[in-house]
Amino acid sequence: MSGRRALHFVFKVADRTATAKFYREILGMKFLRHEEFEEGCAATCNGPYDGKWSKSMVGYGPEDNHFVTELTYNYGVKSYDLGNDFLGITIQCSNAVANAKKAQWPLTIESEGVWSVQAPGGYRFYLVDKPRPAGDPVQKVAIGVSNLQKSVDYWTSKCGMTLYEQTEKSALLGFGEGQCRLELLDQGEPIEHKTAFGRVAFSCPREQLPGIEAASKDAGETIITPLISLDTPGKATVEVVILGDPDGHEICFVGDEAFRELSQVDPKADGLLDEGVAADKSDEWFAKKKAKQGIQWTPGS
Template sequence: MAEASAPATLTPELLEWPKKDNRRFLHAVYRVGNLDRTIKFYTEALGMKLLRKRDVPEEKYSNAFLGFGPEESHFLVELTYNYGVSSYDIGTGFGHFAIATPDVYKLVEHIRANGGKVTREPGTVQGGSTVFAFVNDPDGYSFELIQRESFSEPLCQVMLRVGDLERSIKFYEKALGLRVVMRADRPQDKFSLAMLGYDEEEKTAVLELTYNYGVTEYTKGNGYAQIAIGTDDVYKSAEVVNAVTQELGGKITRQPGPIPGLNTKITSFLDPDGWKTVLVDNKDFLKELH
């Protein structure tokens, strides 16, 4: 019965909810093989601040939260170290994170001096004007460095590869209320991309989805985990996601409710490509911080 009645739950009122909701990107969550080494690289080479750290010995893991500003207002990385695990497979689907900076050349030299691996020297693409470069962190995660004169969110992108760009855009627009802020098609390089955000690229972090011509599936590896996004109503948001997954694919992996012991209400789901998003109650999240 639930299958038959589910599409009816995607009412116009429910579809409007993600657009009205008070949403922002909170964290990108991924696993690293040596927490202290990564913290040192992110603070000394990339210029991030260590905002908090927690150790959970009973579950054999530690977390560290790093970013360019306070958690209440900025997008952060949440690093997870699982006791005894020194390396991860990043897979073919995860692309990169990105950092906006006023001077890519200067930042690249600073990163190089701090032991970072530069995988693409600063420059522009043919016909383009934006200066960018790529570097790898100690675990092999890729960071794009983008030159911008003005920006409010230095940690500005998470790039994931998808097998059907139109389907993914529809999914994120409907399920999360994101909107396309930029699109590009590069037939000469055989890929298309879309940037999705809650505001323009200079004002907020965005999700960059890339479709490589002819590639419909990617490996996920076990390194990158998920993006966390804030919501004012986890239950209502989960209702929307549940209806959208029945139309476009994906699935809810954790029903909405409080995390035992922490009481923060969350729900989590996979998109049609298997990428995970966690929606976190805004008030509960702020309580966690104080």
């Protein structure tokens, strides 16, 4: 579909220190921007939580031309349960394999030249042991589906993706050459989105957003968040519409023009993240909030 591109996948993380170490020292990515919020997101960017949270974007290069990950941290939440919805991100980067071996980070051989590794929280990455390409090293994101053909029909017709390959149990889709692809893997069972559930994001020209929303509404498909404006303190306001596919995977479309302004690399990102971690008093913050509401609370709840 004209003008559409893959942006990022959203993970909820419970340990920012361990997570930052993994992305920096194992995958070899860089933090691109970091933002702190006092209240939950109107579009549930941080999940079904209404408290203080942070967002960190991390990747191999600027969001203008790289697929990155968005790490959302909810203060006071100590863990998330994994479902069978997210199945892995594939990256071509021999340096990441070497980093993992040097740090003795657990690696599993999947096939010749391909290793798997888990980030803190259990999120899986597949590392292709070849030098980083000139473009984006992030090759594809894999998610589980319960009915492959139904999902292929949805992602091509409602999201406008191109189908590049399909087998009996898998399909590979995308918005163009050089972009991160979406891989659908048939699980042969219902898809469970537990508390760790994520979200995939794409951009499109802002003028396409109302049409995306209308097409889903007319077809009786799930609209998780109708077209809405989201503010980031001191940065650009973006418009998004969030859909739900047949298995409940969340799909965020954001207006590209404002997003390019919002997503400019912040050279202070690393420092802002480290400051946030150092100043994290989430147990104290949540205890005070619960006390005001007359609710008994214990750390880790």
